[in-house]
Amino acid sequence: MRAMAIEEFGGSEKLKPMDLPVPEITDHEVLIAVKAAGVNPVDWKVRDGLLRERLPHAFPLIPGWDVAGVVERVGSKVKRFAAGDDVYAYARKPVVQGGAYAEFIALPLENVARKPKTLSFEEAATIPLSGLTAYQALFDRARLRSGDVALIHAAAGGVGGFAVQLAKTRGAVVLGTAGSRNHDYLRSLGVDEPIDYTQGDFCEAVRKTHPEGVDVVLDTLGGDTLVRSASLLKKKGRIVSLIDPEGIARLKAGGVKAHYLFVSPNARELTKIAEIIEKGLLRTTLAATFPLADAAKAQVMSATHHVRGKIVLII
Numbered sequence: 530m531r532a533m534a535i536e537e538f539g540g541s542e543k544l545k546p547m548d549l550p551v552p553e554i555t556d557h558e559v560l561i562a563v564k565a566a567g568v569n570p571v572d573w574k575v576r577d578g579l580l581r582e583r584l585p586h587a588f589p590l591i592p593g594w595d596v597a598g599v600v601e602r603v604g605s606k607v608k609r610f611a612a613g614d615d616v617y618a619y620a621r622k623p624v625v626q627g628g629a630y631a632e633f634i635a636l637p638l639e640n641v642a643r644k645p646k647t648l649s650f651e652e653a654a655t656i657p658l659s660g661l662t663a664y665q666a667l668f669d670r671a672r673l674r675s676g677d678v679a680l681i682h683a684a685a686g687g688v689g690g691f692a693v694q695l696a697k698t699r700g701a702v703v704l705g706t707a708g709s710r711n712h713d714y715l716r717s718l719g720v721d722e723p724i725d726y727t728q729g730d731f732c733e734a735v736r737k738t739h740p741e742g743v744d745v746v747l748d749t750l751g752g753d754t755l756v757r758s759a760s761l762l763k764k765k766g767r768i769v770s771l772i773d774p775e776g777i778a779r780l781k782a783g784g785v786k787a788h789y790l791f792v793s794p795n796a797r798e799l800t801k802i803a804e805i806i807e808k809g810l811l812r813t814t815l816a817a818t819f820p821l822a823d824a825a826k827a828q829v830m831s832a833t834h835h836v837r838g839k840i841v842l843i844i
């Protein structure tokens with residue numbers, strides 16, 4: 530099968546077209562013919578070797594943890610899906626190797642859910658990783674409730690855009706950070722108060738309208754942003770970071786309700802997200818699509834840190 534893969538860690542030039550075998554499936558796995566693969570910051574972090582201490586990797590390594598496609602074949606114990614079903618999945622597996630930048634991907638059943646009917650394959654491939662991250666951060670970790678005030682960093686990004694919309698489905702008041710060129714976009718997603726992080730201290734902007742502080746923070750930046758954001762929390766406030774486990778450990782030691790999240794595959798939650806999408810309560814923004822062969826260009830775009838919405842490879 531056609532794939533884009535790396536033989537060793539390094540820059541975007543390491544990502545090369547390869548002809549690799551179609552993966553085998555076990556009894557509990559599903560083989561998916563990939564139609565579209567989402568591109569996420571973790572893809573170029575994997576390529577650079579930044580996760581090598583944390584997860585086992587094997588080469589040749591096909592990146593890509595976001596997939597939408599059609600079931601080609603199922604293992605003998607799989608009852609939930611059949612060949613021809615349209616599915617989407619968060620494709621992280623215990624060993625980082627067989628990703629979505631390819632014509633086929635083999636995935637355990639627990640990673641896979643039915644594709645939202647209202648989305649194209651390109652749109653559906655933008656959802657699993659970022660949508661699950663937003664869902665698990667706000668709902669599973671922070672236990673966001675109606676009326677809570679939530680501060681969402683990088684609200685114009687992949688995770689932030691879904692987090693804003695999910696927070697609104699729970700009836701939260703949403704403050705979101707982005708450069709001013711993205712503020713109309715933020716409002717269109719449901720942000721009540723856009724904050725321009727490039728113009729002064731975002732904490733001052735938050736305190737101006739919410740002197741009592743906020744109930745929940747979603748941190749996508751870590752370091753100083755994490756520490757300053759924690760200072761905005763009300764007494765029972767919760768902060769979730771996607772990026773800074775050490776910072777979270779320090780906050781916890783100081784008594785803050787702080788959580789580090791590394792998003793987990795979860796087919797049940799992906800199904801719930803599909804229902805929210807089909808009700809028209811969650812939409813996606815396609816920043817750019819690239820053919821599979823241009824995966825390196827797509828990763829370079831992702832690494833600018835200023836994408837609005839999501840990038841997708843068409844297979």
Ligand SMILES: NC(=O)c1ccc[n+]([C@@H]2O[C@H](COP(=O)([O-])OP(=O)(O)OC[C@H]3O[C@@H](n4cnc5c(N)ncnc54)[C@H](OP(=O)(O)O)[C@@H]3O)[C@@H](O)[C@H]2O)c1
Binds near residue numbers: 569683711726834
């Ligand atoms: N732990 C996990 O499980 C997990 C899961 C998903 C993502 N992540 C990580 O979380 C981070 C965000 O992921 P993502 O997919 O949302 O990234 P992304 O889509 O690349 O984020 C891009 C957005 O970040 C905004 N931004 C850049 N610098 C900012 C700043 N200082 N303050 C506020 N906004 C800023 C940009 O808005 P402007 O152009 O307006 O600046 C842009 O819209 C990445 O590092 C990713 O690897 C971790």
